[in-house]
Amino acid sequence: MNQIYKELILDHYKSPQNAGSLDNPTHEATEENTSCGDSIKVQLIMKDGRIKKIKHITEGCAISVAAASLLSEILVGKSIISIGKLDEQDIIKILGVQLTASRINCALLPLRAVRKALKLKTEN
Amino acid sequence: MYKSDFPIFKNNPNLVYLDSAATSQKPQSVIDAIKDYYENYNSNIHRGIYKISEQATDAYEKTRKKIAKFINAKSEKEIIFTRNTTESINLIAKTWGKENVKAEDKILISEMEHHSNILPWQQLSGEQNICLRYINVRDHKLDIQRAEAEINETKPALLAITHVSNSLGTINPVKKLAEIAHKNGGMILIDGAQSVPHMQVDVQSLDADFLAFSGHKMLGPTGIGVLYVKEEILKKMNPFLTGGGMIKSVSRFETEFADHPYKFEAGTPDIAGTIGLSAAIDYMNTIGIERIETHERNLTKYALKKLSGLSEVTILGLPFSEDRAGVISIVVDEIHPHDIAQLLDENNIAVRAGHHCNHILMKDVLKVTATTRISFHIYNDENDIDRFVESLKSIMTKIKR
Numbered sequence: 363m364n365q366i367y368k369e370l371i372l373d374h375y376k377s378p379q380n381a382g383s384l385d386n387p388t389h390e391a392t393e394e395n396t397s398c399g400d401s402i403k404v405q406l407i408m409k410d411g412r413i414k415k416i417k418h419i420t421e422g423c424a425i426s427v428a429a430a431s432l433l434s435e436i437l438v439g440k441s442i443i444s445i446g447k448l449d450e451q452d453i454i455k456i457l458g459v460q461l462t463a464s465r466i467n468c469a470l471l472p473l474r475a476v477r478k479a480l481k482l483k484t485e486n
Numbered sequence: 487m488y489k490s491d492f493p494i495f496k497n498n499p500n501l502v503y504l505d506s507a508a509t510s511q512k513p514q515s516v517i518d519a520i521k522d523y524y525e526n527y528n529s530n531i532h533r534g535i536y537k538i539s540e541q542a543t544d545a546y547e548k549t550r551k552k553i554a555k556f557i558n559a560k561s562e563k564e565i566i567f568t569r570n571t572t573e574s575i576n577l578i579a580k581t582w583g584k585e586n587v588k589a590e591d592k593i594l595i596s597e598m599e600h601h602s603n604i605l606p607w608q609q610l611s612g613e614q615n616i617c618l619r620y621i622n623v624r625d626h627k628l629d630i631q632r633a634e635a636e637i638n639e640t641k642p643a644l645l646a647i648t649h650v651s652n653s654l655g656t657i658n659p660v661k662k663l664a665e666i667a668h669k670n671g672g673m674i675l676i677d678g679a680q681s682v683p684h685m686q687v688d689v690q691s692l693d694a695d696f697l698a699f700s701g702h703k704m705l706g707p708t709g710i711g712v713l714y715v716k717e718e719i720l721k722k723m724n725p726f727l728t729g730g731g732m733i734k735s736v737s738r739f740e741t742e743f744a745d746h747p748y749k750f751e752a753g754t755p756d757i758a759g760t761i762g763l764s765a766a767i768d769y770m771n772t773i774g775i776e777r778i779e780t781h782e783r784n785l786t787k788y789a790l791k792k793l794s795g796l797s798e799v800t801i802l803g804l805p806f807s808e809d810r811a812g813v814i815s816i817v818v819d820e821i822h823p824h825d826i827a828q829l830l831d832e833n834n835i836a837v838r839a840g841h842h843c844n845h846i847l848m849k850d851v852l853k854v855t856a857t858t859r860i861s862f863h864i865y866n867d868e869n870d871i872d873r874f875v876e877s878l879k880s881i882m883t884k885i886k887r
């Protein structure tokens with residue numbers, strides 16, 4: 363059976379990495395899943411087209427919080443161009459679990475917020 | 487005890503189904519009735535001058551009679567087949583409502599309405615400058631005193647109220663509200679989606695003008711719903727959809743419509759669905775609606791008691807009482823309902839997590855974004871609740887931060 367709530371997800375949910383806020387962000391955005399009320403505020407410090415620092419405050423289900431935490435870890439050092447290329451499949455890979463259609467939105471919330479902060483186009 | 491009548495539990499032996507407020511399971515007899523129609527007398531109804539069409543017409547019309555009896559309507563002519571509760575309410579808004587509720591008139595609904603009993607009225611009020619007002623929900627029930635004062639003062643043309651809340655399980659005093667509405671010259675529409683499947687609903691005793699409900703929540707198939715309209719009102723209503731099956735005669739530029747209820751059933755209806763619903767009512771009648779009600783009441787009492795033993799769990803809705811139906815919403819400290827539902831699903835326990843189409847109630851009244859909801863029907867038993875509660879406990883330890 364596909365166990366969604368495996369160790370990795372639960373660890374990141376219980377102690378999310380890069381949780382909190384920045385004093386002097388260069389970019390920030392908030393995003394919400396209206397259907398379930400999950401919300402995220404993400405703040406970035408960009409330098410030379412790359413993410414130097416990232417912090418987020420995520421309130422919601424385990425999937426959205428873990429996704430924010432895991433995503434924040436891999437985003438440091440990434441360029442805007444490579445962030446623009448991240449898609450649903452990448453997020454699923456980072457989380458390492460199969461998600462049903464009803465939960466995929468939870469996992470994508472953090473990426474949507476980051477893109478919004480960077481004014482990148484989001485599909486859907 | 488009744489579980490064995492429902493093939494879904496044979497095919498999913500581990501399934502604990504606690505989402506009957508969304509849709510109920512179907513007994514074998516309902517599935518068989520639909521199959522029987524398609525296999526043995528599939529044909530269109532009315533006007534078919536051959537045996538199997540007459541048989542289908544007969545089955546269709548018998549269902550109408552059966553429903554009339556089930557809700558104690560005076561006549562089967564007061565029963566209109568629709569797709570579901572939503573369509574039934576829309577039909578009223580777009581026919582009776584459009585013609586009878588005038589600019590500056592009031593429509594009164596409540597904060598605990600399902601979106602399907604809000605949106606049609608919101609739309610109508612936008613179109614004809616009607617004033618839409620809400621009865622407040624206080625302590626998980628309607629604030630009846632304020633509602634009565636408001637009705638006496640503003641004399642709404644229509645009161646549209648749910649009989650049972652699909653989020654709180656609260657049973658509203660619709661009989662009393664009907665009395666107050668009528669005294670002030672208004673009409674009452676009762677959303678029976680969560681009541682008709684679970685308790686005796688008597689339209690004459692309630693003095694309902696309109697009653698809407700869905701077949702799929704009362705052990706019947708999806709795609710078939712019912713609208714009851716008091717005959718004296720129905721007689722004056724103009725058609726909703728137009729086309730085949732609802733006419734007496736058509737000439738180039740004019741049509742004489744059929745009498746009610748046919749006037750409101752344009753096009754080929756859901757014949758199979760109607761036949762399935764008929765079998766569902768037979769099944770419920772065999773058990774007895776009082777017995778179903780008592781069974782669910784006992785389960786509700788049992789579940790409320792078990793849940794109240796969990797300190798992290800907040801139970802929404804009234805304490806166990808006469809006014810409490812078999813729908814229980816809970817909020818668990820610091821755990822999102824989606825996580826709860828997903829983890830319960832890993833143990834084959836089906837519950838609903840979300841806003842249950844009650845944005846206003848959730849956002850403005852309860853001030854939560856979502857709840858975890860369990861709801862019952864005749865096939866549930868105490869073992870289902872035990873498994874749910876045990877599972878919930880282990881989820882709370884697993885996922886607690």
Ligand SMILES: Cc1ncc(COP(=O)(O)O)c(C=O)c1O
Pocket residue numbers: 507508570571572573600602603648650651652677679680700843
């Ligand atoms: C109180 C209430 N009204 C209306 C509806 C809508 O029913 P349907 O989707 O069958 O039209 C529901 C179903 O969830 C309900 O619970």
